[in-house]
Amino acid sequence: MARKIKLRIWRGSAKEGSLHDVEVDANEGEVVLDVIHRVQATKINDLAVRWNCKAGKCGSCSMEINGKPRLACMTQMANFEEGETITITPLRAFPVIKDLVTDVSFNYQKAMEVPAFEPPADLKPGQARMAQVDVDRSQEFRKCIECFLCQDTCHVIRDHEENKKKFAGPRFFIRLAELDMHPLDILRNRKKTAQEEHGLGMCNITKCCTEVCPEHIRITDNAIIPMKERVVDVKYDPVRWLGSKIRRREEIS
Amino acid sequence: MSENQIPMERHNYDVVVIGAGGAGLRAAVEAREAGLRVAIICKSLFGKAHTVMAEGGIAASMGNVNSSDNWMVHFRDTMRGGKFLNNYRMAELHAKESPERVWELEVWGALFDRTGEGKISQRNFGGHEYPRLAHVGDRTGLELIRTMQQRIVALQQKDKRETGSFESHLKVFAECTITEILKDGDQVTGAYGYWRETGNEILFEAPAVILATGGIGKSFKVTSNSWEGTGDGHALALKAGGKLVDMEFVQFHPTGMVWPPSVRGLLVTESVRGDGGVLTNSEGKRFMFNYIPEVFKDKYADNEAEADRWYKDQANNRRPPELLPRDEVARAINSEVKAGRGSPHGGVYLDVSKRLPADEIKRRLPSMWHQFKELADVDITEQPMEVGPTCHYVMGGIEVEPDTAAAVGVTGLFAAGEVAGGMHGSNRLGGNSLSDLLVFGRRAGLGAVEYLKKNPNRKTVSTESIKRAQERIEKPFTRSGGENPYLIHQELQDLTQSLVGIIRTKNELTEAIEKISQFRSRIEKVSVTGGRQFNPGFHLSLDLENMLLVSECIAKAALTREESRGGHTRDDFPKMDPNWRQYNLICDWNGKSISTTKQKLPMMPNELLSLFDPHELEKYFTKDEMTQVMASAGSR
Amino acid sequence: MALTTGVFSSGRAELQERTLRTDRWWLQPLITVLVLLSFVVYATFRAFEGKNYFAEPLISPFYSPCLSTECVDGASLIGQPFGKIVLFGLTLSPALFILVFPLGFRLTCYYYRKAYYRSFWQSPPACAVAEPHKKYTGETRAPLILQNGHRWFFYIGLLFNILLTIDAVLAFRDAEKHWGHMSVGTLVLLANATLLWLYSASCHTCRHTIGGRLKNFSKHPVRYKAWTVVSKLNHYHPNFAWVSLFGVAFADLYVRLVAAGTITNFYFF
Ligand SMILES: Cc1cc2nc3c(=O)[nH]c(=O)nc-3n(C[C@H](O)[C@H](O)[C@H](O)COP(=O)(O)OP(=O)(O)OC[C@H]3O[C@@H](n4cnc5c(N)ncnc54)[C@H](O)[C@@H]3O)c2cc1C
Ligand code: SF4
Ligand code: SF4
Ligand code: FES
Numbered sequence A: 001m002a003r004k005i006k007l008r009i010w011r012g013s014a015k016e017g018s019l020h021d022v023e024v025d026a027n028e029g030e031v032v033l034d035v036i037h038r039v040q041a042t043k044i045n046d047l048a049v050r051w052n053c054k055a056g057k058c059g060s061c062s063m064e065i066n067g068k069p070r071l072a073c074m075t076q077m078a079n080f081e082e083g084e085t086i087t088i089t090p091l092r093a094f095p096v097i098k099d100l101v102t103d104v105s106f107n108y109q110k111a112m113e114v115p116a117f118e119p120p121a122d123l124k125p126g127q128a129r130m131a132q133v134d135v136d137r138s139q140e141f142r143k144c145i146e147c148f149l150c151q152d153t154c155h156v157i158r159d160h161e162e163n164k165k166k167f168a169g170p171r172f173f174i175r176l177a178e179l180d181m182h183p184l185d186i187l188r189n190r191k192k193t194a195q196e197e198h199g200l201g202m203c204n205i206t207k208c209c210t211e212v213c214p215e216h217i218r219i220t221d222n223a224i225i226p227m228k229e230r231v232v233d234v235k236y237d238p239v240r241w242l243g244s245k246i247r248r249r250e251e252i253s
Numbered sequence B: 001m002s003e004n005q006i007p008m009e010r011h012n013y014d015v016v017v018i019g020a021g022g023a024g025l026r027a028a029v030e031a032r033e034a035g036l037r038v039a040i041i042c043k044s045l046f047g048k049a050h051t052v053m054a055e056g057g058i059a060a061s062m063g064n065v066n067s068s069d070n071w072m073v074h075f076r077d078t079m080r081g082g083k084f085l086n087n088y089r090m091a092e093l094h095a096k097e098s099p100e101r102v103w104e105l106e107v108w109g110a111l112f113d114r115t116g117e118g119k120i121s122q123r124n125f126g127g128h129e130y131p132r133l134a135h136v137g138d139r140t141g142l143e144l145i146r147t148m149q150q151r152i153v154a155l156q157q158k159d160k161r162e163t164g165s166f167e168s169h170l171k172v173f174a175e176c177t178i179t180e181i182l183k184d185g186d187q188v189t190g191a192y193g194y195w196r197e198t199g200n201e202i203l204f205e206a207p208a209v210i211l212a213t214g215g216i217g218k219s220f221k222v223t224s225n226s227w228e229g230t231g232d233g234h235a236l237a238l239k240a241g242g243k244l245v246d247m248e249f250v251q252f253h254p255t256g257m258v259w260p261p262s263v264r265g266l267l268v269t270e271s272v273r274g275d276g277g278v279l280t281n282s283e284g285k286r287f288m289f290n291y292i293p294e295v296f297k298d299k300y301a302d303n304e305a306e307a308d309r310w311y312k313d314q315a316n317n318r319r320p321p322e323l324l325p326r327d328e329v330a331r332a333i334n335s336e337v338k339a340g341r342g343s344p345h346g347g348v349y350l351d352v353s354k355r356l357p358a359d360e361i362k363r364r365l366p367s368m369w370h371q372f373k374e375l376a377d378v379d380i381t382e383q384p385m386e387v388g389p390t391c392h393y394v395m396g397g398i399e400v401e402p403d404t405a406a407a408v409g410v411t412g413l414f415a416a417g418e419v420a421g422g423m424h425g426s427n428r429l430g431g432n433s434l435s436d437l438l439v440f441g442r443r444a445g446l447g448a449v450e451y452l453k454k455n456p457n458r459k460t461v462s463t464e465s466i467k468r469a470q471e472r473i474e475k476p477f478t479r480s481g482g483e484n485p486y487l488i489h490q491e492l493q494d495l496t497q498s499l500v501g502i503i504r505t506k507n508e509l510t511e512a513i514e515k516i517s518q519f520r521s522r523i524e525k526v527s528v529t530g531g532r533q534f535n536p537g538f539h540l541s542l543d544l545e546n547m548l549l550v551s552e553c554i555a556k557a558a559l560t561r562e563e564s565r566g567g568h569t570r571d572d573f574p575k576m577d578p579n580w581r582q583y584n585l586i587c588d589w590n591g592k593s594i595s596t597t598k599q600k601l602p603m604m605p606n607e608l609l610s611l612f613d614p615h616e617l618e619k620y621f622t623k624d625e626m627t628q629v630m631a632s633a634g635s636r
Numbered sequence C: 001m002a003l004t005t006g007v008f009s010s011g012r013a014e015l016q017e018r019t020l021r022t023d024r025w026w027l028q029p030l031i032t033v034l035v036l037l038s039f040v041v042y043a044t045f046r047a048f049e050g051k052n053y054f055a056e057p058l059i060s061p062f063y064s065p066c067l068s069t070e071c072v073d074g075a076s077l078i079g080q081p082f083g084k085i086v087l088f089g090l091t092l093s094p095a096l097f098i099l100v101f102p103l104g105f106r107l108t109c110y111y112y113r114k115a116y117y118r119s120f121w122q123s124p125p126a127c128a129v130a131e132p133h134k135k136y137t138g139e140t141r142a143p144l145i146l147q148n149g150h151r152w153f154f155y156i157g158l159l160f161n162i163l164l165t166i167d168a169v170l171a172f173r174d175a176e177k178h179w180g181h182m183s184v185g186t187l188v189l190l191a192n193a194t195l196l197w198l199y200s201a202s203c204h205t206c207r208h209t210i211g212g213r214l215k216n217f218s219k220h221p222v223r224y225k226a227w228t229v230v231s232k233l234n235h236y237h238p239n240f241a242w243v244s245l246f247g248v249a250f251a252d253l254y255v256r257l258v259a260a261g262t263i264t265n266f267y268f269f
């Protein structure tokens, strides 16, 4: 049962571009990425789109569908109404390369700036013992498929290009939280640098990152806010601050 | 557009690793830690390689859940799974070293699921005698690749502290495709390719190249693989003078999604069965009991009661037949569907809903629950899934030296991961790939390091070899009005699927080989529209050639091997033949077509042979071989 | 307003629309504005009204604890440290001495922050809808950096919860201060106190303090258990935030109506 679908696809480059109307068939059970592939195979052979797994596992096919940041391979055509025109654009927080493909190198740059996991120097392979309850929290964050939809939707950089320098973004706030909650990580200044170098304080917890995360990671509630509280512990809470001066380190308990 | 207008970058490294999956990244880490300057090249973004899709787990005999497990048991399982066609030395190294490799991931920050004592938890999987797969829910591949990716970043941070730049000694070239291995004589001098983003070309000068390009699934229509699985590394090696081994063995995973059509082939992880899921046909019967082959009779339960008891008490019961090696299960499903006992969309049912409480299903199989909910509108905690075989993995690959991962026939070329052959014999056990990536990824890195120590003199890249590589990339643009690459790809997939698929016959294979040669001339005529900048039609037009080469290897090797074994099933030769076990098939490329030759498999040394009960070996070995085995057993 | 940053920066996909969303994304912020504004209007009116807040044994949550010498007889539970203060010819109502605390608690609440940043400040109005501001610094500077003081308001909030709970317990008396009675007013104050406790217990700071700040749960089984309970409640924190807000307003309204004699407080026994 094929039906005709009306699409408006953004085509262009970093210099210019616009929305193009395309009509194409869609079959039962198809997702937006299928339809884009059909356009590619039959109408616009050189339409640029990123994808890999078509199973919601790699986070490559991020784009904006009817204005919402989404994975094209996990957006079912059945979600749209009969006769509705579906608008498809590249991510609007990052520079565009061509058509639906954007330059997401910002994220890889930020990834390099988060200090790596640091286990105790004497930890030997095979000797680690960690209880499941101690790894649960970090495991949630490690579900991240790096689709960067959260980065795309975050208004701090989406709406303010100039903030990109000092703001790591939600994807890396969960990375910071993951490491700070990792039972074996001993690096002690993560909380402080989260605030001072990675721009945690720029986040106003408006939760758009959580809304778009295809892995349903509760970014704001489980990572950002707990990190903000931990930052308060070491920076803005005189009582705890005193305590930590006496013990001369960020507390690890 | 004329070729001399296309800008070309030039880079110089000690080692170039092609592929950023588990194998490539592990190799890069090893080479960098030894002090070398390393480039990692991949076709997609960093961290998106196919490895990210692996679900079930990493096999390693750590013995955390059942302490009877050790490398010898793992080795035995691997050889059995591969029907004794494996390169024994690879299987041995793999079984011995995989625990170390998994533990190492933990030191790099990986967070596996835990046992009650706080060790890495291990789960059951088809063909593994004990619970052996270290896992993180059903997203183990993601954990592996992210850990490796973060390890790379950690090394880059170290370089930054020492040299002031993250990328001074280790750089990732993402969205960059390699189209040619450059050589001088039979020695590697570098690699050539293009940036997908700009279409600009790029030259890597390097005395050692490691291929870690993964699989070939995209040659088939129904596959669990991502678009990257176009067999590039297989083709690159062939064209560089390397050899492919075991190409007839393609693993069809028994449980891929069959509905809706757009996700046909998408993997349903084996953990569903490991955690209690059962296969039933349209009559509601657990049909796997009818398909236990002779060689496995004493290991698998022949009745439901015993099979169900096994989940609780594995010491005193045989395992459920749903956990037979993949080739067996895939064939069984195929037979059920052919006999008219399939589900409405041409699969069978896989059901966990009646076997585990809903909460438990969501906890243990979160991404499966998601996948079915979002893509098929099926709630697996309430309804059965519809599943059928899907092309999943290629056992065949580049022939390598087991200890160093050096490619046979090309000096300075190494291969690891799915692109390398031999380790898995005729059939790979679930979980053995991720461990393979780590074990041989590391060994390839080491191999390159050792090679460079012994051969410090570099040969330079010749201008002719660059020119040849440039011309090849340019070709599709010089033609116009030719064939549409997408269309050819679809037709090729249809062809392999129907003629070189899960069940093969002489006639169909001969037909396939004929058609493949027609495709070759059609590919010569492919033209692309648009410019060089991020142009998927252009990318595909170059990948097509690789898929075609791989398909030809598969078809020709499959035609030659007149028996059925593991991932190769001949309708006209349905039995396993011990005579054929003594041989691997080797594929060569002479510039025009593929030829296959038989190559004798070396005999396992005594200390490995002695790990098996001679009665078991009898099922696989010829009479002559058995006399040999018994003689040497007697002399022990 | 023509912006050249954000989604309109050069290099990004060229589009004129500040959003391409087709759903009614403006509805949620609009509702938030309307509801919060109505509350503010009502609360301001009541805070300045300075009467009809006590009808033995019921006291309005806006006026408890009643700390000024202006308080009517019987309303002050813990003394009257403040004298009469007149500003611009107006006598300060007793509510004004204390309201800053619950107000501060809610203003710095992580959930309310989200709600009013989105709806009032439009930063952002909804996800993937461009915000109308040229500059943005988040919570890194004064005054918003003070949001980091939420925990102090949380602690004070706990004191208020205790006092309001005592108020509810005291409401088990009749107008002659005899124990053992229960009226609709008792239930209203009880419900109000319960909702406030739920609001506090589900607070992110509470979640952090009770266990979230630990690195290894397994070493602190009791706190871990408590953390899991609070985490479950925390999931519903937005719901508790709204319901408890209505609860306070309703409790106050009820007391006002009783105190003004508009209705009589019905006694069950
Ligand atoms: C759905 C699914 C589930 C699986 N589950 C499991 C499991 O549970 N356990 C298990 O052990 N195995 C599993 N496997 C198998 C396993 O995931 C793969 O065999 C393995 O990941 C292959 O890894 P690799 O490092 O060899 O290559 P890949 O991860 O495939 O990476 C290949 C890399 O090479 C690059 N590349 C390719 N061609 C070029 C080129 N021309 N130029 C530059 N770069 C190139 C690609 O960009 C990519 O980075 C699964 C496979 C699938 C499909
Ligand atoms: S909650 Fe913070 S990080 Fe997440 S989108 Fe909003 S501002 Fe960005
Ligand atoms: S946190 Fe979620 S939205 Fe953000 S990159 Fe990861 S998976 Fe994507
Ligand atoms: S293609 Fe991998 S997430 Fe969509």
Ligand code: FES
Pocket (backbone or CB within 6 Å): C105, C109, C110, C111, C112, C150, C154, C199, C200, C202, C203, C204, C205, C206, C237
């Ligand atoms: S009260 Fe809302 S977060 Fe503390």
